[in-house]
Amino acid sequence: LDLTSGEVLGIKAKSTILACGGYTGIWDQTDNPPTLTGAHIAMSYRVGAELVNLEFNDFYGTDLVWPPSVKGTVVLYELLAPQFTDGNLYDKDWKPILPKPLPVRDEAMRIIYQVIREGRGTPHGGVWYDVTRSPKGKDEVRKIYETMTPKHYEFIKKAAGIDLVEEPIEVAPAVHYSSGGVYINERCEASIPGLYAAGESAGGYQGANRLAGMGLAAAHTLGAQAGKYAALRAKEISSIEVPSEQVKKAEERIESYLKPKSQPITPSSLKKQIRQIVGRTLAPIRNAQMLEKGLNEILMLKEKALPKVEVPDTRAFNLALMEALEAELMLDTAELAIRCAIFRKESRGHHYREDYPKMDDKNWRKQTIIVMERGEPKIFLRPPIYTKLFPPEVS
Ligand SMILES: Cc1cc2nc3c(=O)[nH]c(=O)nc-3n(C[C@H](O)[C@H](O)[C@H](O)COP(=O)(O)OP(=O)(O)OC[C@H]3O[C@@H](n4cnc5c(N)ncnc54)[C@H](O)[C@@H]3O)c2cc1C
CATH class of the missing domain: 3.90.700.10 (Succinate dehydrogenase/fumarate reductase flavoprotein, catalytic domain)
Structure with missing residues (x-):
């Protein structure tokens, strides 16, 4: 969406790098900028990319x-x-x-x-x-x-x-840092060809709790890697097409927010509600009951509140429209992160479950992967890849 004109543009990108930070902006209590709304999580999920460790929020x-x-x-x-x-x-x-x-x-x-x-x-x-x-x-x-x-x-x-x-x-x-994000390999490639992620947008490499000083180091090193491999891939591809039905779909989605509603709500009020729910759900101390409650609240907002979002029917510099799109993506990101927190039944790093207060290496020293399969979120565990330092064997 070109904000200056309000036009939907199809960008012929041979490679795409996600470098939009973490998703800490979906909490009400954060020391990060509110712009970190986690669009990369929801958008990667929608195109079928794997996401990792979304429950590890420092x-x-x-x-x-x-x-x-x-x-x-x-x-x-x-x-x-x-x-x-x-x-x-x-x-x-x-x-x-x-x-x-x-x-x-x-x-x-x-x-x-x-x-x-x-x-x-x-x-x-x-x-x-x-x-x-x-x-x-x-x-x-x-x-x-x-x-x-x-x-x-x-x-x-x-x-x-x-x-x-x-x-x-x-x-x-x-909330201070997102250790979870888009699952990447050593070339910063996501599980979808042509998609790359760097810095806090990528996940998994910090484990369950990042060490001090590792945020900026990772942003720089992964940024360089992602840039290099994205460029190499782009060099190999001669041309790329943007399916016109995708652009049409995006236009329809935008139109839906411009249409008048009988009981309209503003995108900023929806964002506020999302942040309050995430703040009390993905909290420093968690349990199954509060996580399930939070998930239901987010699903309710998706079903009942999102269709009521209305923004002024103007195209150029429509910041409310941008907020509406952000709120929609925040709902998906919140849902996925809460689902991962429900899934991990142990305590590790900053994911502390008072109903499972112990760290359980035997069953859970693994990464949580969430991916869309047949339109539904599928969650499973994947063993981490150790390269230099190996942890003790699990008895
Ligand atoms: C208070 C604080 C103190 C910290 N102290 C340290 C420290 O001492 N040492 C350390 O190593 N790390 C520290 N960190 C962490 C470190 O700053 C971050 O991990 C690092 O800056 C992440 O870099 P990044 O480029 O991935 O993302 P960011 O620096 O967050 O940049 C992402 C940018 O993308 C923009 N954006 C978001 N969504 C979109 C979108 N949809 N479209 C376009 N743009 C978008 C954002 O507005 C932002 O400008 C600290 C973080 C905070 C908040």
Whole structure:
């Protein structure tokens, strides 16, 4: 869809590279941009490409929840350690919630989520991140933020008028990274010829929880690989046709959003509902009941709400139309990710199931693959490929 004219264009691409980040924009609590709506997941699924590990969504434990001007800003958890600020996190009654020495980041994230879930959270749904009572004193604590995370420290001051050295702030877990994505091989090719994925759009290679620093490294290295192999393929192909019925179908889909409805809803209100459902369903702590409920809610939105989406009947620069298409794809992406989370009956990485709290290597040290078969999602396990470091044998 050419936004400037509203025209549907068929692009004769010999190779297509998906490089549109992860799908973290389908959650309400995220520290990623809202533009990461996961269109690549839904679109790859629709053309029959395999997707991998969509249940592995990494969370960061201490993102600001208030005020709105700084919502989703990462506040470094590690700086609470005794060698830095020696701060802590507190519930609404000012009870410290973390033991010392501090648990690793992921464990702390789940403790924070549990405190909020139990109703012990702060007024805006977080916990207090407090360094004001540190035995180190304010000058030393300030120096730590000024030297280790100067941009964040200044941003929070400027955008919210909060000096976190002087007053406690409200933080909560937010989705941070998509370890799942389009299944690729070593040439970054998807399971469909001519389709490539790079960076956070590709999945599987980070396992169940990515290591710090691996996001940017992967974006660069996979970007180079995908570019190289996509170019080599394009060189071999002389011409390509775009089936006219595909363009017609896309035009009809777009027309359906422009038509007046009896009880119309806006795409932005649909997006908001999707994000709220995904936020409480694909949460840091999951169980079968909440996952099934979330799946049903998403399916209901697809059936009942999506056909009511209406946008102004104009063609050029119709951003509402773009939002409608995004919302439609978000629904598919949400459905697929929830289905994968229901499927994996163990806890691993950031997929924590309170009804299956243990990691089960014997049955589940495998990748979850989801693919469309005869119009329906088919889910199965595939052994991971180990190249250099081999895990211990499973007894
Ligand atoms: C707060 C934060 C801190 C991080 N810190 C680190 C760190 O310290 N070290 C590290 O290694 N990694 C870190 N990461 C992760 C790292 O930044 C990302 O993994 C990496 O930027 C992903 O690169 P990418 O090119 O795949 O996607 P992105 O950088 O997300 O770029 C994707 C682009 O595609 C656009 N897009 C989305 N959908 C569409 C569409 N349908 N059509 C067209 N365009 C679209 C998006 O708007 C975006 O501009 C951090 C991430 C966040 C959010």
